[in-house]
Amino acid sequence: METAAPGDAKPRKSLLMRAGIGLFALGMVAVFVVFIMFASGLENLPVWLSVAAGVVTPLGLLLGLIALVREARGKG
Numbered sequence: 001m002e003t004a005a006p007g008d009a010k011p012r013k014s015l016l017m018r019a020g021i022g023l024f025a026l027g028m029v030a031v032f033v034v035f036i037m038f039a040s041g042l043e044n045l046p047v048w049l050s051v052a053a054g055v056v057t058p059l060g061l062l063l064g065l066i067a068l069v070r071e072a073r074g075k076g
Contacts, residue, residue: 014071020063027057 013021030052037045 014067016063016070017067020060020065020067022060023056023063024060027052027055027060031057 030049034045034049034053037049
């Protein structure tokens with residue numbers, strides 16, 4: 001059984017990847033809130049909530065994909 005040396009820490013995710021994950025998570029929360037509000041009978045949803053659900057989620061996904069491509073190109 002091998003033990004890890006104190007200096008052998010896992011590499012941290014890049015700032016771009018962390019931002020993408022955060023934006024995607026925030027957008028998914030907005031999607032769930034919009035769904036719950038619409039299912040409860042509300043029709044006039046706030047515009048900012050719809051924008052968060054429709055724009056922030058794909059933006060977070062895009063940032064995460066860009067971070068993955070940059071990381072893969074850096075290793076090659």
